[in-house]
Amino acid sequence: MTALPTVGDVAQAAGVSRQTVSNVLNAPQVVRDDTRDRVQAAIDRLGYRPHASARRLRTRVSSTIGVRLPFVDRDGVSGAVLDRFLHELAEHADARGMRIMLFAARDHDDEIAQYRRLRDGADVDAVVVTATSYDDPRIDWLATERMPFVAFGRPWGSPHADDPGRPWVDVDGFAGTREATAHLLGRGLRRIGWLGWPEGSGTGEDRRAGWAEAMAAAGVDAAELEVLSLSAEDVASLARSTVERRLGGRTPDAAGLDALVCASDSLALGAMMAVREAGHPRFPVVGFDNTPVSAALGLSSVDQCLDLVAIAALELLLGDTGERVLPPGDPGIRAPHRLIPPRLVVRRSTPLTPTG
Amino acid sequence: MTALPTVGDVAQAAGVSRQTVSNVLNAPQVVRDDTRDRVQAAIDRLGYRPHASARRLRTRVSSTIGVRLPFVDRDGVSGAVLDRFLHELAEHADARGMRIMLFAARDHDDEIAQYRRLRDGADVDAVVVTATSYDDPRIDWLATERMPFVAFGRPWGSPHADDPGRPWVDVDGFAGTREATAHLLGRGLRRIGWLGWPEGSGTGEDRRAGWAEAMAAAGVDAAELEVLSLSAEDVASLARSTVERRLGGRTPDAAGLDALVCASDSLALGAMMAVREAGHPRFPVVGFDNTPVSAALGLSSVDQCLDLVAIAALELLLGDTGERVLPPGDPGIRAPHRLIPPRLVVRRSTPLTPTG
């Protein structure tokens, strides 16, 4: 026969019923050992593969997680973060018997329409929401519809921040910049500047706060912190001109700066271009995200440990060991909100001795 | 009622049979206008969504394309190319009613096993194969099993290169480097060097040949070409030391170089660092891939036009307009091998100097 074998064919070959074959695959413990071996042999011999769609139709479980493909951000360096997250997610999802389905969406409304279609069509059991914003309509929709999901990104300032029905995973930016700053302080540097984004971003404020805390712990007062703080949009060229303006033709030392901690690799790249151009190639600059850019340029950077983020995201959907998406708020899920501590990657751009 | 509406519910609401509802969705032209309107109204009113798995079970069509998630290449810049391709693919697939399913695989054998599972489980109709190599076992398997696929990357040197049953899309590297070289020649530069990869890569040889042809057309003889040619592994730091060795402390001019065309942005970055360190920030360097790195550094680069690549890949699977994967070798598919011409993106060539 040319058609693919079905449970019926396997059952016939093994001399058992369809249901027993099904049990061997889905609940092996209820089948007697010798029967199981016989059925397994038939499965192997016929090369049987379960028909995923038939199973889904009956069980209403797809073992698939939907992810909206984040924007193509042509000039930004930051897109790489979501790409890497996607990589890690796919890899660890595979290890837990899940697959990732991508979809595109123009805006939030369109994305919600896609959620509905994917769920109603039994295409996905859950979705991962990325690039969350304050009062995100997608999160509201998912929560009220009780569709399983997990967000990559905290709901900054939302009244629902602690709602266990709205699980999220995020990177602890505060801890990351604090570590980066402490590292520089430990090298004997003192006037460590901050280059962040314009106000209004939860992530940006969080990362700045980490720097501020480390500086405060080293005895720097609030007024001086204000002086050490710069900001620019997340584009290398703008960061560069911001730093150039700050230097105003002076040496960094004369401008009151021993080093710079940045909110992103884009900013760090711009800052590095400015100081190197001004003739201070060893001025320490630390970035955030550990993108290929920082690696190629030998820039120290805070790595987001996206593998841990992906693993945590899956735990929030599947529980610690399961292979099935749990309903929202299920007790099998431990802490529904996870902060992943990032890791400072030190490269040669932060030399052991300060230079001017 | 709390359960999702089915075709049966819609049929009842519209006073027609299940099949007519099905026809409204899949073959509207066979349904009389007024009936169609009535059914459509019922669909909208009930918020009916077809159950994708049930449809797949019956039709044996999944409207899904599988893509193995390309490697996580932590330090390389090049991974960004496949990521961008994936973005474009997802976006254009969506426009043609297709979705992308990701999967992970450890090696080629594992990948083939996944192909089989995905196909037998009716999870995907076709796959896109990336990072192809000479005599790729995956391609052989797909071709002999007659499973629909398209490769991103030419089968360099394979005897099956012209087999219409083995469709591929690729970027015309030759044309890209030729254009980049011609651009520099047009600016009055003459001794344009080549920085490529060590021999043995089809893609590398192709890109080098484009440079060589443009140079030959400008009257440079073979012996001189040999002198102008450098190579390094695809890592910025190695590229940098290769160029430094070539300069040997001299100015680029004294070392016989007016500019450099590179096989990748990683190489270009290394080259740029070397010449800038040597005090020649305006020495023109052109990269390949137009990654965020080159954009951020203001490096000219050859853009692969991955949107066109993705569109072409879908055409090779679906035909010009269809929404269904065609069997391998179907006449609905025009040319089964497509070379996409890339586009030179010119940026200011000396990003690290103050403008002026």
Next chain:
DNA sequence: ACCCGGGATTTGAACGATCAAACTAGCGGG
């Protein structure tokens, strides 16, 4: 008056799996 053609619609069966309930042994206790 009859039949024919063909467009529009309906009917029953099938896709391949799992669920729920029923059945069969085999065993021990009363």
Next chain:
DNA sequence: CCCGCTAGTTTGATCGTTCAAATCCCGGGT
């Protein structure tokens, strides 16, 4: 000897859709 219990297995129904074939309807030709 019968009853109940349990572990293991089988049976019939079902998930929601589309296919293939049958049916209905209506106008026109002979």
